[in-house]
Amino acid sequence: MKHTIIAFLAGSLFAIGLTSSGMTRPEIVQGFLDFFGNWDPRMLFTIAGAVLVYALIFRISKTFTKPIFSDQFMVPTSRIIDRKLIIGSSLFGFGWGLSGYCPAPAIVSGGGGVLPVFVFLLAMLLGMWVFSITDRMFKNSQ
Amino acid sequence: MLETYLWPFLGGCMIGAAAGLLLLFNGRIFGIAGVVGGLVSPVKGDVAWRTAAIAGLVLTGFAAGLFQFDVFTAKAPPPVTLLVVSGLLVGYGSRLGNGCTSGHGVCGVARLSPRSITATIAFTIAGVIAVLILHGLGLMEGA
Numbered sequence: 001m002k003h004t005i006i007a008f009l010a011g012s013l014f015a016i017g018l019t020s021s022g023m024t025r026p027e028i029v030q031g032f033l034d035f036f037g038n039w040d041p042r043m044l045f046t047i048a049g050a051v052l053v054y055a056l057i058f059r060i061s062k063t064f065t066k067p068i069f070s071d072q073f074m075v076p077t078s079r080i081i082d083r084k085l086i087i088g089s090s091l092f093g094f095g096w097g098l099s100g101y102c103p104a105p106a107i108v109s110g111g112g113g114v115l116p117v118f119v120f121l122l123a124m125l126l127g128m129w130v131f132s133i134t135d136r137m138f139k140n141s142q
Numbered sequence: 143m144l145e146t147y148l149w150p151f152l153g154g155c156m157i158g159a160a161a162g163l164l165l166l167f168n169g170r171i172f173g174i175a176g177v178v179g180g181l182v183s184p185v186k187g188d189v190a191w192r193t194a195a196i197a198g199l200v201l202t203g204f205a206a207g208l209f210q211f212d213v214f215t216a217k218a219p220p221p222v223t224l225l226v227v228s229g230l231l232v233g234y235g236s237r238l239g240n241g242c243t244s245g246h247g248v249c250g251v252a253r254l255s256p257r258s259i260t261a262t263i264a265f266t267i268a269g270v271i272a273v274l275i276l277h278g279l280g281l282m283e284g285a
Contacts, residue, residue: 004191007170008198014160015203054162054249055158055252061165079257093265102174107174112214119222128233130230
């Protein structure tokens, strides 16, 4: 129950951050990616703020033996840079640039009643579902 | 001038704080693609917190819409085909690459994870290319 409350608060604060920083406006995201055109640096400030605060909290978490409400930190430890990582991230980034939406801002915009974003969200869930099916087939064939 | 960059920065700080909250209390990485992906192929005992995190996103968006805060796009929607292709690639790619802008771009980069730094460089370059192509197709006016 405590986990659920924290996750809800984290999700809400995350969404407040996204909306106040302008990340729920795809034109700002695409403006940031429009590096060779009319570049909009605003998103750089958002990334800087998020990375700075999270880096600080991450440093603090290192002094903890375990999270406050859990038995252990579930932080990825893999350092392997493989084709899956690069191809997956590139496909993700290409899709992100096409609409200016990535998962979190799209979900928040959906909640806010931005209707066209539901098309994006349904396609995104379909993409994730296709991945889970193909990934399982691939693992079974190994 | 200050206003233009202050809110993007403060909003970013809130994003970092929210992800930090989930790390300090629950020991979890706040990666939205992973949070949603974990619901597409659910594991027992792991569903409640994921649902709650998404509920927080949805309800905050709902509140912003209800009070008519001017935070959502003012632009005409892109063609449906573009939204479909974009969504499919975002969904499939973020799962194949194990993360999106939040998991890799914020949490991973802040942890100086070499995987996340690589992923962030890859998705940013791909995003820049996508926008270049949109320019070529005449789909970037007014952005």
